[in-house]
Amino acid sequence: MTRIETVTACTSPVTREVRRLDLQEAWQRMGWRRGCSKALLVSREPARVDHRRCRMGASVSTVMVMTSDLVTRAQSLAAQHLSDAPRRWAHVQGVAATAVEVASRLDPAHSDEIAAAAWLHDVGYAPDVATTGFHPVDGAGFARSERMPELVVSLIAFHTGSEVEAQQRGLLEELNTFATPPLAVLDIVTYADMTTSPTGEPISAEERVAEILSRYGEDNPVFAAVSTSAPELLAAVARIEERLSSAQPR
Ligand SMILES: [Fe+2]
Numbered sequence: 001m002t003r004i005e006t007v008t009a010c011t012s013p014v015t016r017e018v019r020r021l022d023l024q025e026a027w028q029r030m031g032w033r034r035g036c037s038k039a040l041l042v043s044r045e046p047a048r049v050d051h052r053r054c055r056m057g058a059s060v061s062t063v064m065v066m067t068s069d070l071v072t073r074a075q076s077l078a079a080q081h082l083s084d085a086p087r088r089w090a091h092v093q094g095v096a097a098t099a100v101e102v103a104s105r106l107d108p109a110h111s112d113e114i115a116a117a118a119w120l121h122d123v124g125y126a127p128d129v130a131t132t133g134f135h136p137v138d139g140a141g142f143a144r145s146e147r148m149p150e151l152v153v154s155l156i157a158f159h160t161g162s163e164v165e166a167q168q169r170g171l172l173e174e175l176n177t178f179a180t181p182p183l184a185v186l187d188i189v190t191y192a193d194m195t196t197s198p199t200g201e202p203i204s205a206e207e208r209v210a211e212i213l214s215r216y217g218e219d220n221p222v223f224a225a226v227s228t229s230a231p232e233l234l235a236a237v238a239r240i241e242e243r244l245s246s247a248q249p250r
Contacts (some may be wrong), residue, residue: 070149074116077146081126087198092122094200099192102240105247110185116148117155117189124156136162137174144178154181160193161233165225191240194233205237 075096083089099118103111123129124139131138140157144150157178166175197203197211209230216223226233 070112070152071115071119073146074119074148074152078119078123081123081129085125088122088125090200091196091198092119092200094196094202095121095189095192098196098202099188102188102191102244106240106243107185107188110151113149113151113155114185114188116152117143117159118192120148120152121156121159121189121193132171132174134162134166134169134171134174136160137166137171137178140178150179151181151185154179155186155189158186159189161190161225161229164229164232165221168221168225168228187236187239190233190236194237205234209233 078092078096079089082092096115096118100111100115103114107114120139120143122135122139123142124135124137129138129142131141136157136159140153143153143156157175158181163172163175166172194205194208195203197208198215203211209226212226213223216226218224
């Protein structure tokens with residue numbers, strides 16, 4: 001098997017090394033297709049990368065993967081639909097920053113999907129995206145229409161205890177049109193959302209729960225949902241804190 005010494009994510013013009021994988025893993029994870037002497041990333045963003053080829057042969061050790069295009073596109077879509085709402089946009093930027101940091105330490109294999117989901121987790125609030133009025137479902141539907149990977153779509157759909165609110169709103173069937181993401185991945189997005197204030201500042205999960213409850217009236221479905229799901233939201237945050245404390249320091 002051809003050994004790849006370095007797999008590099010390219011965020012032109014900046015290039016950064018992210019992980020080491022062998023060729024088979026790279027193909028499985030990144031969707032590589034072999035050419036005679038070149039490799040082309042085809043599965044994620046073909047329209048954006050089909051002009052970007054790189055040499056890959058037995059003697060070539062550096063392979064360029066363009067997964068960061070996914071994050072760039074998610075960020076761009078979020079800005080397009082949310083940047084007119086300054087508070088929401090500040091919150092989303094804070095969530096994305098936290099998600100990137102945590103994903104890089106706990107789940108680098110999914111860091112691009114996690115970052116993309118963080119950028120888009122609240123896009124369903126945008127007036128031109130909202131359809132049902134339940135932002136996880138509307139945001140996930142939007143992400144799917146934008147051909148985001150299904151993991152990104154499912155993270156948006158199920159972030160921050162959305163299942164409880166979907167049940168209370170009678171929208172469980174709509175939510176369940178999306179796949180349930182792996183809990184260990186979902187926890188990272190939920191953690192980022194629950195530890196970021198509405199203005200993008202770090203906040204404790206307990207303060208965040210209190211803040212949400214104070215913002216919505218008792219007759220609002222969000223109030224009821226967060227009241228019900230608070231123990232699980234706090235548990236998700238605790239799981240991430242435990243994983244972070246066990247992870248190697250950077
Ligand atoms: Fe959020």
